[in-house]
Amino acid sequence: MNIIYKYVALSLLIAFFVCTPVMAEESQSPLDYVNPLVGSDSAFEFSNGNTYPAIALPWGMNFWTPVTNTDQNNGWCYNYDDYKICGFKQTHQPSPWINDYARFALMPVVGELSVRTEERSSWFSHKAETVKPHYYKAYLADYDVTAEITPSERAAQFRFTFPESDESYVLLDAFNQGSYVKIIPEKRMIKGYCRNNSGGVPDNFHNYFAAVFDKDFEEVSTWSDWNIRKGSSEEKGKHVGAAVRFKTIKGEPVNVKVASSFISPEQAELNLKREIGNETFSQTRSKAKDIWNSQLNRIKVKGGTEKQFGNFYTALYRTLLFPRKFYEFDEDGEMVHYSPYNGKVLPGYMFTDNGFWDTFRAVFPFFTVMYPELNADIMKGLVNTYKESGWLPEWASPGHRDCMVGSNSASIIANTYLSGIRGYDIETLYEAILKNSENQHPNLSSVGRLGVDYYNEKGYIPCDVGVNESIARTLEYSYADYTIWKLAKALDKPKEHIERFRKRAQFYRNVFDESTNFMRGKKESGKWQSPFVPEKWGGVFTEGSAWHYTWSVFQDPQGLMNLMGGKKAFTEKLDSVFSTPPKYDASYYGFPIHEIIEMTVVDMGQYAHGNQPIQHMIYLYNYAGQPWKAQKWIREVMDRLYQPTPDGLCGDEDNGQTSAWYVFSALGFYPVCPGSGEFVIGSPIFEEAEMKLENGNTFTVEAEDNCKDNIYIETARLNGKPYSKTYLNYEDIQNGGRVSFDMSDKPNKDWGDDPSDAPYSMSKELE
Structure with a gap:
């Protein structure tokens, strides 16, 4: 009996320790737990997130980030394993694959003036770096300078703490593709614009900036294509920048308040006045901290x-x-936006930098739960996008970009309305959805529906008619049509509309091959594509294989289950995703793309969590x-x-x-x-x-x-x-x-x- 008692007691003790982990300190604020460096150890060949540390407010118009990559056109601007910082840039980059736009950078240097990216870089260490959403700090060892940043939505404050020197500089790099700078010493200001972009902008696209310092300039300089002009206060060209010199004592901070606008130089200064004004660095940082904690x-x-x-x-x-x-607010406090679609300044909401192929899955459903008012505002922005461009966006950055597949804007709109969220023009959005469902964009494969005539007439997009990723498109259109069916019923639309989309929502059945229990490419003749390799990535699929897209029947898992032969076959197929070795065929790409490698290394079979389809x-x-x-x-x-x-x-x-x-x-x-x-x-x-x-x-x-x-x-x-x-x-x-x-x-x-x-x-x- 004593032995049994000891055994039971020991078992209970073991169970207690197994289920009593070291708990987090719940008295800390949520912001204390956020690490913006997560995902920053990434590269073209292999992604651990493909992120950069975004120093920003939630949904802010501008983000800021330190830059460690001296290649200014490289989307991987901050790499955790790098050891030098070459600037702190305003960024709008949603993804390294889409790359950046409207960027300019500040950088403090000490000593002989050097402006080239490689030459102005400074050694730094993560041991002397603080990274939070509302605040960034790094020690630049080459210059004995501490750099700090804190953001607002359209502006930010910098604090550069210098050593004793007669040659303390702050550089402003306006980058390439056409830029302009003007130094106004009496206002302690650098103003100008940058025009760099990666596509999806009208011809008159500009990002206007204004940077105001709290210390008089000892000397001014500009540069064009890296050639420095001492004493010059204005420069316009392909790639220009500005530099202002100070005399500093040891430990002296030089503060810079900076804002930008896509509308005008005057609007940039108005944004600065409205969002920063006379605030101290600490006040702006405190406000940013409170905003993040209130959301988290x-x-x-x-x-x-x-x-x-x-x-x-x-x-x-x-x-x-x-x-x-x-969007921004004009001098009367009215909401206005520069249209990245027609180049005009217009009233109302506009949102950008989003790939709906990714975010329809969980980001926007999260907004319906936690941020319905924001979701309604985004719908207002979609109304404006349609009115200004004639199309709904699928990948906007800042205007339409030719990236990914599907017409997932329908899902986002329908789910918002079906969730009971109102306050926007649903009739215009429904009109836009109908246009998307019957047309393909004349120039972009990702806007509207590529292959739409085949899909609507045959019930699938054939794999041999010159439309790439045909099965991925078929499946995503079919799911989108399910959401349109639900929306049409909720809006009491004509029976013909309701029946049309009900039918199309079942088109996924047309590309399921019961002999293999996989989604499979189908020819125009109705014959299956052969040979069939379930592990082949790309081709008729988008960044995945049949192992991943077979499950893209969000609207009807029971229907898919029936096609597979019932519960047993269905669960065995699910099980096999994890038990099948992660072999692959990368012949469509010519090399194993990073998504493939990221699947193979985690030892979870064919399950590829690093990409969205599965x-x-x-x-x-x-x-x-x-x-x-x-x-x-x-x-x-x-x-x-x-x-x-x-x-x-x-x-x-x-x-x-x-x-x-x-x-x-x-x-x-x-x-x-x-x-x-x-x-x-x-x-x-x-x-x-x-x-x-x-x-x-x-x-x-x-x-x-x-x-x-x-x-x-x-x-x-x-x-x-x-x-x-x-x-x-x-x-x-x-x-x-x-x-x-x-x-x-x-x-x-x-x-x-x-x-x-x-x-x-x-x-x-x-x-």
């Missing part, structure tokens, strides 16, 4: 580890960066009555593929999408099918998460006995009542309340296994 505090989490807190709040920070506000796939286990498998794999992805470190992501972050996946999954649910009004339950990682909603309600997710081993849901309750559904409704969340999970280290294979507990599928609605 909208979701309070408890009962997690230091790593989990870091992952969560860093992911939330990234989710709140894009899309970018592209990120919802794990949650599909819920549709087949095996939610416990979803719980297992969701936890594994969160634990292994997200770290609060510079190499902490597993692929492209892409405008917050990979981060939004983590935010939702950490809370315990995910929007598999935006437009359905449901969020599929996974495995929450915190003991409690409190979501403060815009309507004043609070929705709480509670998971008792949650820990690294207790990853499975034993039982659940919604507002105190037993709950077996494997999803939450949008209304459940918005109405406030509490969902409670009892967690266990062993799967409960009975919870949520009944067909009536499965999430939405279109096939069920059509029965």
Whole structure:
């Protein structure tokens, strides 16, 4: 008996320590846990996030970042392993693949004036670097200068603390593609413009800037194409810049207030006056800190580890960066924007820097839950985009860019309206959606629908008619048509519209090959493309293979399950994604693109979480009555593929999408099918998460006995009542309340296994 007692006591003690991790310090503010360097250890060949440290406010018009890459045209501007800083630039870059626009940089130097990027660079160390969303600080060893930045939405403050020197300079580099600078000593000002861009802008595109110093200039200089002109105060050319010299004593700060505008030089100065004015550096930093904490505090989490807190709040920070506000306020306080589509200055909202191919999946559904007012404003911006360009955007930066596939603007618009969010012109947006569904853009393959005539007439886009990535397009158009079907019904549109999109929402069936249980390329004749290699990336797919796109039936997992032969075949296919070795065929690209390599190295078979097409796939286990498998794999992805470190992501972050996946999954649910009004339950990682909603309600997710081993849901309750559904409704969340999970280290294979507990599928609605 004594031995048994000791054994039981020892077992309980072991269990206690297993489920009692080192908890995060919950008295700290959420901002303390954010690490903007996460994902910055990346390169063209291999991505751990492809991010840069964005020093910015949520959805700010301008971001700022240190630059370590001396190649000014390279999208990888800050690389964690670099050891020199060559400037601090205003950036609008949403992705290194899209690259930057409207950028200019400041850089302090001491000694003989050097302006070339390589020559002005200074050694620095992460040991003497502070990086937070609201504040950046670095010691530039070559010059004995400490550089600091703190942002507002359209402006920022710099503080450069110099050594004793008669040759202390601040440079302003306006970059290439046409720029202008003018130094006005009596105003202690440098003003001008830059025109650099990577496409998607009208001919009159400019970014006007104004930088005001708090110290008189001893000397002024300009340069053009790196040739310095001492004493010159004005320069215009292909690539120009300015330099102002000071005499400083040791430890003397030189403060610079800087703002910009896409509208005019006068508007740039107005933005500076309105957002910074007479504030001190510390006051601006304090305001920025409060803004970030107010947003991050909208979701309070408890009962997690230091790593989990870091992952969560860093992911939330990234989710709140894009899309970018592209509007300003004129001297009368009226909202105006420079149109990146027709080059005019017009009233109203405009947002940009977003790839809907990525963000329709989780970022925008997150906004519907937590930021419905912002979502309504974005819809107003889409109305303006359509009126100004004649098309809905799919990848805007700042105007239409030819990147990715699909017409996912339909999903974003429909999900917003179906979520009960109002206050914008839905009729104009519906008109725009209809145009998209029947037309392809004359010049851009990513705007409208490339291959639309084939899709509408044959029910799929053939693989042999010159339309690349034909199956990816077919599947994404079909899902978009599902959301249009739902929207048309909600708007009481003609029956012909409703029936048209109901039919097209089932077009995914036309490219499913039952002999292989994969989505597969199909010729115009109706014959399957041959040979068929499921591991072949590209071709008829977009940045993925049949292993990934076969699951892109967000609207009808039950229909896909039926095509595969039922639950058993469906779950076996899901299982095989993880058990099949990560072999690949990269012949379409000619080399293994970084997304391929990022899949192979994580030892999760064919599962490629680093890219978006498959990120919802794990949650599909819920549709087949095996939610416990979803719980297992969701936890594994969160634990292994997200770290609060510079190499902490597993692929492209892409405008917050990979981060939004983590935010939702950490809370315990995910929007598999935006437009359905449901969020599929996974495995929450915190003991409690409190979501403060815009309507004043609070929705709480509670998971008792949650820990690294207790990853499975034993039982659940919604507002105190037993709950077996494997999803939450949008209304459940918005109405406030509490969902409670009892967690266990062993799967409960009975919870949520009944067909009536499965999430939405279109096939069920059509029965």
